[in-house]
Amino acid sequence: MTVPIPVADPATEYREQKAEIDEAVASVLASGRYVLGPEVRAFESEFGAWLGVPHAVGVASGTDAVRLALSALRVGEGDEVVTTSHTAVATVAAIEECGATPRFADISPATFTLDPASARKAVSRRTKALLPVHLYGHPADMAEICDLSARFGIPIVEDAAQAHGAEFDGRKVGSFGTIAAFSFYPTKNLGALGDGGAVVTADATLAERVRELREYGWRERYVSAVPGINSRLDELQAAILRVKLRHLDEGLRRRRALASLYDRLLAGAVGTPPVSLRALHAYHLYVVRTPDRDALRAFLSQRGIGSHVHYPVPVHLQPAYAGRIPLTSSLAQTEKACREVLSLPLFPQLSPESVERVCAAVQGFVSRTPSR
Ligand SMILES: *Cc1c(COP(=O)(O)O)cnc(C)c1O
Numbered sequence: 001m002t003v004p005i006p007v008a009d010p011a012t013e014y015r016e017q018k019a020e021i022d023e024a025v026a027s028v029l030a031s032g033r034y035v036l037g038p039e040v041r042a043f044e045s046e047f048g049a050w051l052g053v054p055h056a057v058g059v060a061s062g063t064d065a066v067r068l069a070l071s072a073l074r075v076g077e078g079d080e081v082v083t084t085s086h087t088a089v090a091t092v093a094a095i096e097e098c099g100a101t102p103r104f105a106d107i108s109p110a111t112f113t114l115d116p117a118s119a120r121k122a123v124s125r126r127t128k129a130l131l132p133v134h135l136y137g138h139p140a141d142m143a144e145i146c147d148l149s150a151r152f153g154i155p156i157v158e159d160a161a162q163a164h165g166a167e168f169d170g171r172k173v174g175s176f177g178t179i180a181a182f183s184f185y186p187t188k189n190l191g192a193l194g195d196g197g198a199v200v201t202a203d204a205t206l207a208e209r210v211r212e213l214r215e216y217g218w219r220e221r222y223v224s225a226v227p228g229i230n231s232r233l234d235e236l237q238a239a240i241l242r243v244k245l246r247h248l249d250e251g252l253r254r255r256r257a258l259a260s261l262y263d264r265l266l267a268g269a270v271g272t273p274p275v276s277l278r279a280l281h282a283y284h285l286y287v288v289r290t291p292d293r294d295a296l297r298a299f300l301s302q303r304g305i306g307s308h309v310h311y312p313v314p315v316h317l318q319p320a321y322a323g324r325i326p327l328t329s330s331l332a333q334t335e336k337a338c339r340e341v342l343s344l345p346l347f348p349q350l351s352p353e354s355v356e357r358v359c360a361a362v363q364g365f366v367s368r369t370p371s372r
Pocket of ligand 1: 061062063064087088090091133159161162183184185195196197
């Protein structure tokens with residue numbers, strides 16, 4: 001029996017850090033403080049310091065983080081937000097939740113991130129935010145996007161939900177935008193054991209606004225200064241995230257080592273993920289491209305190897321969005337990527353031997369498929 005290789009496995013990370021996590025959890029359980037307490041405050045300051053961003057505000061999820069970042073910028077009804085359609089639906093759901101309309105630009109095919117030239121064409125008088133997504137852990141082209149932002153005076157909201165630890169020009173993503181959003185969904189590079197997210201910014205006023213919005217718009221307890229929502233981070237998740245944050249650099253180091261092993265063993269067989277010269281990839285996902293994607297996925301599955309398609313249907317073609325969101329430009333690269341991408345197993349606890357087994361299977365598939 002060959003041992004199955006999952007595409008991600010957050011339980012192995014828990015087992016590796018069990019002693020520290022169990023202790024942190026026990027201490028919260030005994031404390032009597034369960035929501036927005038000292039653990040959340042400590043995590044916010046530690047995560048901000050790790051990123052090099054002055055303010056971090058813990059919220060209930062990554063989706064809420066994007067939504068509250070936009071609301072803090074007062075983006076709402078009648079406004080447009082330029083983003084990509086090759087992303088988690090969450091990005092677009094968050095734009096609509098705050099009342100704004102998404103405006104899709106195409107992606108650069110090499111990095112799967114917002115194509116600055118296409119974004120430029122998507123900008124209108126109603127554009128109130130540029131929302132690049134650092135997809136799979138590869139940073140968007142922040143030099144060009146910051147240029148665009150300066151030229152048109154439009155703020156940037158970074159969706160860094162997949163990119164804890166990604167860098168552009170030696171600076172961590174999350175520190176480029178006016179404001180940025182992170183997710184701590186369990187499989188993300190920094191994952192809680194439940195839901196969680198954070199909004200980060202260098203702007204103290206924006207940070208304060210997010211703090212109000214995440215708890216009923218309270219400026220002072222029981223007095224809502226603005227209409228807010230409930231999007232609080234709880235103490236258990238914050239305590240767990242504090243433990244995980246201490247191991248994050250090591251986790252990123254292992255992700256990068258495994259990705260480089262994949263690069264080496266898959267060269268020539270499938271399209272391996274290129275990394276821009278100015279970028280440091282955070283490898284949330286290791287995504288290859290091949291026109292035979294569905295057949296490769298089935299072939300791997302027969303051999304006990306997990307894989308996923310992130311994402312099989314671009315947001316603008318999903319039933320909930322198709323035909324409803326006006327398209328102003330070609331999304332040809334987005335649609336092509338959706339037909340070809342395949343995410344192979346990758347997580348810090350994955351063994352190099354497992355990567356070798358995955359690569360041998362991919363090579364086996366390629367050698368038996370007639371070349372096209
Ligand atoms: C995961 C993710 C989100 C949403 O995060 P949740 O914590 O699941 O709400 C948003 N954007 C991207 C790109 C993501 O990958």
